[in-house]
Amino acid sequence: MNIFTDNPDFYPTPNAVIEQMMMGEDIIGKTILEPSAGKGNIVDWLKKNGAGEVIACENDPNIRKLLDGKCEVIANDFLTVTPDMVSHVQHIVMNPPFSKGAEHILHAYEIAPPGCIITALCNSETINGYSRYDKNQRLCELIENEGREESLGSVFEQDAERRTRCRVSLVKLYKHGEGADEFAGYFFAGYDEDSANANEREGIMPYNFIRELVNRYVSAVKMFDEVMAATERINEAATYVEYEDVVKTNGEPGKRKVEYGYLPVRFKAVSSDDRATTVTHSSYRKALQKYYWRIIFDKLNMRKYATAKLNEQINKFIETNKNAPFTMANIYRVIDIVIQTTGQRMQSALVEAFDAICELSAENSTAGEKWKTNANYMVNKRFIVDWMTDYGDYSWHKQSVSIRYSGNRDKVEDVTKALCYLTGSNYESIGSLRETAEGQPWGTWFVWGFFKCIAYKKGTMHFEFLDEDVWYRFNQEVAKTKGWDLPKKTQKERKKPERKAKATASTEMTLFG
Numbered sequence: 001m002n003i004f005t006d007n008p009d010f011y012p013t014p015n016a017v018i019e020q021m022m023m024g025e026d027i028i029g030k031t032i033l034e035p036s037a038g039k040g041n042i043v044d045w046l047k048k049n050g051a052g053e054v055i056a057c058e059n060d061p062n063i064r065k066l067l068d069g070k071c072e073v074i075a076n077d078f079l080t081v082t083p084d085m086v087s088h089v090q091h092i093v094m095n096p097p098f099s100k101g102a103e104h105i106l107h108a109y110e111i112a113p114p115g116c117i118i119t120a121l122c123n124s125e126t127i128n129g130y131s132r133y134d135k136n137q138r139l140c141e142l143i144e145n146e147g148r149e150e151s152l153g154s155v156f157e158q159d160a161e162r163r164t165r166c167r168v169s170l171v172k173l174y175k176h177g178e179g180a181d182e183f184a185g186y187f188f189a190g191y192d193e194d195s196a197n198a199n200e201r202e203g204i205m206p207y208n209f210i211r212e213l214v215n216r217y218v219s220a221v222k223m224f225d226e227v228m229a230a231t232e233r234i235n236e237a238a239t240y241v242e243y244e245d246v247v248k249t250n251g252e253p254g255k256r257k258v259e260y261g262y263l264p265v266r267f268k269a270v271s272s273d274d275r276a277t278t279v280t281h282s283s284y285r286k287a288l289q290k291y292y293w294r295i296i297f298d299k300l301n302m303r304k305y306a307t308a309k310l311n312e313q314i315n316k317f318i319e320t321n322k323n324a325p326f327t328m329a330n331i332y333r334v335i336d337i338v339i340q341t342t343g344q345r346m347q348s349a350l351v352e353a354f355d356a357i358c359e360l361s362a363e364n365s366t367a368g369e370k371w372k373t374n375a376n377y378m379v380n381k382r383f384i385v386d387w388m389t390d391y392g393d394y395s396w397h398k399q400s401v402s403i404r405y406s407g408n409r410d411k412v413e414d415v416t417k418a419l420c421y422l423t424g425s426n427y428e429s430i431g432s433l434r435e436t437a438e439g440q441p442w443g444t445w446f447v448w449g450f451f452k453c454i455a456y457k458k459g460t461m462h463f464e465f466l467d468e469d470v471w472y473r474f475n476q477e478v479a480k481t482k483g484w485d486l487p488k489k490t491q492k493e494r495k496k497p498e499r500k501a502k503a504t505a506s507t508e509m510t511l512f513g
Contacts, residue, residue: 009097010063012038012161013121018045020152021093021119021170024337026329027051030090035078035108039066042093047071055089057081078104083111091117098123098166102135105171109142114177115185124151124167139171145282147173148323174325176285183218186327187211204339205299210331217292217326224269224284231267239263286323293322296331300338307349307414314345346421347481353418354478356411360385376484378475382464385412391442391457401440401455409433412463416449422477423450423470437461 013021018041028050034042037056046054047070054071057078058064067073075081078096086092092112096104101122108118126136127149143149150170157165177184243255269279271287279287302314324330358365358377361384367377387407392398403409412433420427430449437455440446445454450470451463465471479486 009099010038010060010162011095011098011156011164013041013095014155014160015041015045016159017121017152017155017168018042020155021121022046022049024333025091025117025119026333027091031055031088032091032093033057033074033086033089034071035081035092035094035104036096037067037071037073038063038095040070042095043067043071046093055086079107081107081111083113086111087113089113089116091119093119095121098126101126102139105173106135106139106142109146109173109175112173112175114175114181116175118147118171118173118175120171120173121152121168122171124169127169127171142173143171145286146176146323147171148320150320172324174323176325182221185329186214186218186325188328205296205335209299210296210328213292213295214326214328214331217288220288221281221285225281228269228281231269234267235263238265289326290322292326293318293324296334300335302338306345307352307417308410309352310345310349346418347477349414349418349421350474350477351481353415354379354474357383357385357415360408360411375482376479376486378479378486379471381468381471382462384460384462386460388412388461389455389457389459391459397457401437401442403434403437404459407459412461419450419470419474422473 022045027046029052031053032046032051032055034046034054034056037043037058040056043054043056055074056067056071057075058067058073059077061076064073064076074085089112092108094104094108101120105118105120105122108120112118127140127143148171150172152168152170154165155168157163176182240260242258244258246254246256248254269284271277271279271283297318302317306314321334324334357379358367362368363380364383365377365379385408388404388409390398390402390404392402416430416433417427419425420430433448433453436446436448437453440455442455442457445452447453447466450466452466453461453463455461465474475486478484
C-alpha cells in the first residue's frame with residue numbers, strides 16, 4: 001500500500017508551512033484539534049512547540065495507524081464530530097482534503113466553541129475561483145465577516161513530501177461568542193489595577209491604554225445592542241396594526257395582519273459612509289474592531305522608518321490582522337510580532353537603500369557598471385542621484401534649488417530612514433530633503449541628515465556621507481545580510497589612514513572629474 005498514490009488528498013504539511021500558519025499564535029498549554037491529521041506532521045509540530053493536548057481525526061485507516069502514541073483520535077470522519085466533543089478546544093489547526101476544503105472549514109467553524117481560532121489551509125481556487133459552489137461562497141462570506149485570508153503561493157511545490165503546484169491560501173477564522181459569552185476572554189483574568197499602576201507589562205504601549213481601548217470597544221458593542229433593541233420597540237410601538245377575520249384555505253377561521261402603509265420615521269443604524277446600508281450587530285462589531293486595530297497600529301508607529309516597499313508589507317500586515325478579535329491577548333500578541341520582526345524589516349530597508357543607490361548610477365559603487373552581477377562591492381562614500389531637481393522651463397528659471405515632486409526623491413528619503421535605524425537616530429528631527437534643500441543656492445554644498453549635499457540645475461544631486469563610520473557600517477550591515485565579505489582593498493585602506501586620503505581623492509575624481 002502506498003499512502004501517497006492510494007490517497008489523492010494526502011499531502012503532509014511541511015514544517016515551514018506550519019510555521020507560517022502558526023506565526024504569532026499562543027498555543028502554550030492549549031488544547032488543539034487537528035481534524036485531518038494524516039501521519040501527524042501538524043500534531044508533532046504543535047506538541048513540540050508547547051501545546052498542552054492535541055486531539056485529532058483521520059479518515060484513512062492505514063494512515064491513522066501512524067498516529068498511534070502521538071495523540072488521541074476522537075473520530076475517524078471529522079464531518080461527524082459534534083460541538084460537545086470539542087467544547088474544550090481553543091484552536092483548530094487543519095490542512096483538510098483540498099477536494100472538500102470549504103466543507104471541512106465550514107464544519108470546523110460550526111462546531112468550534114466561542115473564542116476558538118480556526119487556522120486552515122485550502123486550495124486558493126476555493127476562495128478566488130471564478131465559479132463558486134454554494135459552500136465555497138459561504139466560506140468566502142465567513143472569511144469576510146469573521147476572519148482573513150492570505151495567499152501563500154505554491155508552498156507544496158518544493159521541500160514537501162508530496163509536491164503539487166497548486167496555489168494555497170491560509171485562512172484564519174475567529175469564533176465569536178453569543179450573548180453573555182461574546183466577550184469572554186477579552187480582558188486578562190486576574191490582572192488588577194494595582195499591577196497596572198505599577199507599570200508592569202507596559203512594554204512599548206501602556207497596559208492602561210490597551211485596556212481602555214478594549215473596554216471602549218466592548219462597552220460600545222453592548223450599548224449598540226441596547227439601542228437597537230430600543231429602536232425595535234419604538235418602531236413596533238409606533239406602527240398601527242390591526243387584524244381582520246379571514247377563512248383559511250382549509251375552511252377554518254383565522255386572522256390576517258393589516259398594516260396602513262410604511263412608518264414615516266423608522267429608527268435604524270446606518271453606515272457613516274453609505275446611508276443606504278443598514279448596520280447589524282455583526283457589521284457594527286466588525287467596523288469598530290477595525291477602527292480600534294487601526295489606532296493600535298498607528299500607536300506602534302510601524303511606518304516610522306519604513307521604506308516604500310516596507311510600507312506595502314506593513315499595510316498588508318495590518319489588513320490581514322484587522323479582523324482578529326479585539327482582545328487584550330490578541331493585541332499583545334500583535335505587539336510581540338511587531339517587536340520580533342522589526343530587526344528583520346529594517347535589515348530589509350538597509351538592503352533596499354543600498355540597492356537603490358547602486359541602481360541610480362554606475363559610479364555609485366565600487367563595482368561600477370557590473371554591480372548587478374558582481375559581488376562583494378560597496379557603496380562609494382560619495383554618490384550621484386539624477387532626476388532630483390527642477391530648474392524650470394526655457395521661459396522661466398528657478399533662482400534657488402527646487403526638488404521634483406516625482407523622480408528619485410523618495411528613494412533618497414528611504415536611504416535616510418534606513419540610516420536612522422542603523423544609528424538609532426530620530427528621523428523626524430532630520431526633516432525632509434525638500435524642506436532642507438529648497439531655497440539653497442544652486443551648486444552650493446549644504447548639510448541634510450547624514451549627508452553633505454549639492455544640487456545642480458541639470459537635475460542631479462550629489463551626496464557625501466558626513467561620518468565615515470556610518471558609511472562603513474552601512475556597507476558592513478548590507479554585506480552581512482547578503483553574505484558578502486567587504487572588498488579587502490577597502491578594509492586595508494581603513495587600517496592605513498595614510499592611504500585612505502589618496503583613495504578618497506581618487507574616488508572624488510571618478511565622480512566629479
